[in-house]
Amino acid sequence: xxxxxxxxxxxxxxxxxxxxxxxxxxxxxxxxxxxxxxxxxxxxxxxxxxxxxxxxxxxxxxxxxxxxxxxxxxxxxxxxxxxxxxxxxxxxxxxxxxxxxxxxxxxxxxxxxxxxxxxxxxxxxxxxxxxxxxxxxxxxxxxxxxxxxxxxxxxxxxxxxxxxxxxxxxxxxxxxxxxxxxxxxxxxxxxxxxxxxxxxxxxxxxxxxxxxxxx
Numbered sequence: 001x002x003x004x005x006x007x008x009x010x011x012x013x014x015x016x017x018x019x020x021x022x023x024x025x026x027x028x029x030x031x032x033x034x035x036x037x038x039x040x041x042x043x044x045x046x047x048x049x050x051x052x053x054x055x056x057x058x059x060x061x062x063x064x065x066x067x068x069x070x071x072x073x074x075x076x077x078x079x080x081x082x083x084x085x086x087x088x089x090x091x092x093x094x095x096x097x098x099x100x101x102x103x104x105x106x107x108x109x110x111x112x113x114x115x116x117x118x119x120x121x122x123x124x125x126x127x128x129x130x131x132x133x134x135x136x137x138x139x140x141x142x143x144x145x146x147x148x149x150x151x152x153x154x155x156x157x158x159x160x161x162x163x164x165x166x167x168x169x170x171x172x173x174x175x176x177x178x179x180x181x182x183x184x185x186x187x188x189x190x191x192x193x194x195x196x197x198x199x200x201x202x203x204x205x206x207x208x209x210x211x212x213x214x215x
Contacts, residue, residue, distance in 0.1 A: 005033070006029050006053045006123070007032065007034075007050060007051060007054075008033070008035065008052070008054050008056065009034075009046055009052045010022060010034065010037070010055075011039075011043040011055060011057045011061065011069075013039060013062050017108065022034050025119070028116045028119075035050060035052070038061075039061055040061050040069045043057075043069070044069075047073075047080070052080050053080065053081060054083065054103075054119065055080055055081070057069065057070065057083065059085065059086045059088075059097075060087075067084070067093070067097060067100060070084070070100045070101075074100060074101060081123070083102070083119075083122065084104065086106075086108065087108050103122045103128070104118050104127065104128040104129070105128075105129045107132060144214065147214055151211070151215060154192060154195060157178070158195075161174055161188050162208055162215050166208035166211075166212040171189065189204055
């Protein structure tokens with residue numbers, strides 16, 4: 001694959017990042033052509049005028065979402081490989097990218113060696129996921145599952161109170177919602193903290209906000 005003529009398209013709005021990836025590709029794929037675009041609209045223009053083999057596509061671009069652009073490429077049945085680039089270890093973005101059929105998923109801090117391995121693997125017809133990202137996502141998923149399990153152990157009233165806490169409601173406001181005394185709410189909050197292993201004045205509030213989607 002290294003000696004084949006390959007046309008790459010780097011779609012990212014940070015010139016220095018594009019320059020770094022370009023240098024890595026030029027060193028390994030010496031016969032390659034490397035085109036650049038800083039937005040979805042400019043990328044579309046390049047694609048319309050050139051035959052592209054592999055696109056490095058940032059998820060966050062000035063004029064839109066890279067995942068939506070990938071969806072558009074799929075709908076147009078463009079015969080092109082795509083590596084999604086991200087700064088985040090988001091399970092949601094990761095799984096959406098996989099559902100859209102991305103050929104690769106790399107973090108922007110991937111090493112030069114990993115970029116080379118990813119390109120070679122993808123050009124051979126395989127899918128490549130950043131090793132560091134895989135570890136982070138597995139750890140994050142495990143943490144989320146543990147949190148869900150702990151929340152599930154709460155009583156129905158405790159779950160309601162935790163949900164109200166995530167909405168920034170005070171103990172008095174929660175008491176009015178549930179028709180109980182605010183001191184009873186505070187007792188529930190203390191019990192919730194014990195069950196969740198939380199310590200500190202704002203620990204429960206931080207937990208509720210961070211895990212609002214799981215409550």
